[in-house]
Amino acid sequence: MKVQEFTKGILKRNPVLGLVLGLCPVLAITTRVENALGMSVAFTFVIVLSNLLISLLKRFIPRDVRIPTFIVIIASFVTIVEMLIHGYSPSLYEQLGIFLPLITVNCIVLGRAEAFASKRPVPETLLDTLGMSVGFSLSILVISFLREFFGTGKVLVFGHQVVPGLLSSPATGMILPPGAFLVMGILLALLKKARVI
Amino acid sequence: MIPGTRLRVSPSPHLKDRVSVRLIMFTVVVALLPASACGVYLFGLHALWVILVSVASALISEFLGYRAMGKKFTMDGSAVITGLLLALCLPPTVPLWMPVVGSSFAILVGKCAFGGLGQNLFNPALVGRAFLSLSWPALMTTWVSPFEGVSTATPLGTWKAGGGDTSLSALFLGNVAGCIGETSALAILLGGILLIAFRYIDWKTPLSYIGTVGLLMFLLGEDPLFHMLAGGLFLGAFFMATDYVTTPLTGKGRVIFGLGAGLLVVVIRMYGGMPEGVTYSILIMNAFTPLIDRYTRPRVYGTVGKKWWVRKK
Numbered sequence: 001m002k003v004q005e006f007t008k009g010i011l012k013r014n015p016v017l018g019l020v021l022g023l024c025p026v027l028a029i030t031t032r033v034e035n036a037l038g039m040s041v042a043f044t045f046v047i048v049l050s051n052l053l054i055s056l057l058k059r060f061i062p063r064d065v066r067i068p069t070f071i072v073i074i075a076s077f078v079t080i081v082e083m084l085i086h087g088y089s090p091s092l093y094e095q096l097g098i099f100l101p102l103i104t105v106n107c108i109v110l111g112r113a114e115a116f117a118s119k120r121p122v123p124e125t126l127l128d129t130l131g132m133s134v135g136f137s138l139s140i141l142v143i144s145f146l147r148e149f150f151g152t153g154k155v156l157v158f159g160h161q162v163v164p165g166l167l168s169s170p171a172t173g174m175i176l177p178p179g180a181f182l183v184m185g186i187l188l189a190l191l192k193k194a195r196v197i
Numbered sequence: 198m199i200p201g202t203r204l205r206v207s208p209s210p211h212l213k214d215r216v217s218v219r220l221i222m223f224t225v226v227v228a229l230l231p232a233s234a235c236g237v238y239l240f241g242l243h244a245l246w247v248i249l250v251s252v253a254s255a256l257i258s259e260f261l262g263y264r265a266m267g268k269k270f271t272m273d274g275s276a277v278i279t280g281l282l283l284a285l286c287l288p289p290t291v292p293l294w295m296p297v298v299g300s301s302f303a304i305l306v307g308k309c310a311f312g313g314l315g316q317n318l319f320n321p322a323l324v325g326r327a328f329l330s331l332s333w334p335a336l337m338t339t340w341v342s343p344f345e346g347v348s349t350a351t352p353l354g355t356w357k358a359g360g361g362d363t364s365l366s367a368l369f370l371g372n373v374a375g376c377i378g379e380t381s382a383l384a385i386l387l388g389g390i391l392l393i394a395f396r397y398i399d400w401k402t403p404l405s406y407i408g409t410v411g412l413l414m415f416l417l418g419e420d421p422l423f424h425m426l427a428g429g430l431f432l433g434a435f436f437m438a439t440d441y442v443t444t445p446l447t448g449k450g451r452v453i454f455g456l457g458a459g460l461l462v463v464v465i466r467m468y469g470g471m472p473e474g475v476t477y478s479i480l481i482m483n484a485f486t487p488l489i490d491r492y493t494r495p496r497v498y499g500t501v502g503k504k505w506w507v508r509k510k
Contacts, residue, residue, distance in 0.1 A: 171332030178331060182306070189310065193265070 285378025409459025
C-alpha cells in the first residue's frame with residue numbers, strides 16, 4: 001500500500017485534466033461553483049463506495065459479466081445519492097439535472113472499477129478512488145470558479161459572495177457551453193506547458 | 198555553379214517571384230485602408246482608436262504568443278490584418294477594452310494555439326469576433342447612425358423587424374449604421390478589386406459567395422441587391438472568405454466554399470434568430486475547408502482521372 005496510489009489521481013493522472021475522462025458532467029455542470037461542489041460530493045460518494053464494493057466482490061464477479069455487474073453496483077449507489085440530494089437539497093437536484101443519474105455511466109467511475117478496483121486489494125482501492133475524487137473535485141472546482149467568475153463577474157456559493165463583483169461587464173459566453181471548452185482547453189494547454197500532467 | 202560553366206545546380210523551384218508573405222499581407226492592409234478610412238469618416242475618431250488599439254494588441258499578442266510557443270516572431274503583417282479586420286467588424290461604439298480582448302483572443306486562441314500562421318483552422322479575426330459577440334451580446338449589437346451618432350438599428354436589423362427599406366445608394370456608399378468597416382460596399386470594392394487585379398485573391402470566392410446570396414434571396418422573394426449590399430457580406434466575401442490559410446486551395450473548392458457560405462448567410466438571415474450571419478457562415482465553412490480540399494484535389498498530371506460513372510472494381 002503506497003501513498004502514491006492516492007497522490008497520482010491529483011495531478012499526474014488527474015481524471016479530468018490528465019486522463020481527459022468523464023467530460024460530459026465536467027462541461028455541463030461547471031457553470032457555477034455551487035454545482036461543482038454538489039457534483040464533487042455525489043461523485044466522491046459513488047466512486048469510493050462502489051469501487052470498495054467491487055474490490056470486495058472481485059473474486060465472486062464472473063469475468064464475462066463484470067461490466068454489467070459493475071454498472072449495477074454503481075447504479076445502486078447513484079440511486080442512493082440521487083434520493084439523498086433530492087430529499088435534502090431540491091435546488092441542487094434541479095441544477096444538476098440529468099447529470100446526477102448519468103454518474104452511473106461516468107467513465108471515470110467505471111474506468112477505475114475495471115482498471116483498478118477489480119484487480120487490487122481493498123485498502124489500495126480506497127486510496128485510489130479517494131485520490132481520483134480529489135483530482136476530479138479539484139478540476140471541476142477550478143473550471144467552475146473560472147467560468148463563474150469570468151461569466152458573471154462574481155462567485156456566489158450558497159448565498160455567500162466568495163468573490164465580490166469585480167468585472168463590470170462579464171463575458172457571458174463563459175457560462176455558455178463554448179466557455180466550458182475554452183476554459184478546459186486553455187487549462188490543458190497551460191498544464192501541458194508547465195509539464196504538470 | 199559547376200566550374201567553368203554557367204550552370205547553376207539548385208533544387209526546385211527554379212522560377213522565383215518577388216512576391217512574399219509580407220508583401221501580400223501589406224498589400225491587403227493597403228486594400229483595407231479605404232474601408233477603414235470610410236469607417237473613421239462615418240463614425241468619428243473613436244473608430245480610429247478602435248482600429249489602432251486592435252492592431253496594436255494583435256501585434257503584442259502575436260509577439261507574446263510566439264514567444265510562449267518558442268517560435269521566432271516575424272513581422273509578417275498577418276497580425277496587422279487580423280487586428281484590422283477584427284476592428285472593422287466591430288460596432289463603432291465599443292469600449293476600447295473590447296478590441297484588446299478580441300484581438301488577443303483572436304491571435305492567442307484562434308492562431309497561436311493551432312501553431313501560428315498557416316496552421317489555424319479558423320479565420321482568427323472571426324474567431325475573435327465570435328468570442329466577443331458570444332460574451333458581450335449587448336455591446337456587440339449597439340449601433341449608431343453615421344455622422345450624428347444616434348442609436349439606431351442596422352439596415353438588416355430593421356429588415357428583420359419587418360421595417361422599412363433602406364435606400365440602395367446609401368448602402369452602396371456606406372451612409373448606414375453598422376460595423377466600422379462594413380457599411381460602405383464601394384470602399385470595400387475598391388480594395389477588393391485592387392487585390393483581384395494583383396491576383397492576390399481569387400475572384401471566384403467573392404463572386405460565388407455574393408452571387409449565391411443574391412440569387413437565393415431573389416428566389417425567396419427578397420430584394421437581392423439589398424441583401425448583397427447590407428451587412429458584412431462584402432467585407433466577409435472579399436477579405437475573410439479569401440484568407441489563404443482557412444479557405445480551399447483550388448478554384449473549384451473556392452466556388453464550393455462561396456456557395457456554402459452564401460447558403461448559410463441566407464439560412465441565418467431568413468430563418469435564424471440573428472439578422473446577420475456572415476461571421477458564422479465563414480467560420481462554419483472554414484471547418485469544411487479540409488474536406489473540400491480533399492475532394493477537389495486536382496488530377497495528377499499524366500494520370501487518368503477518376504470518373505464517377507466508371508464503377509470501381
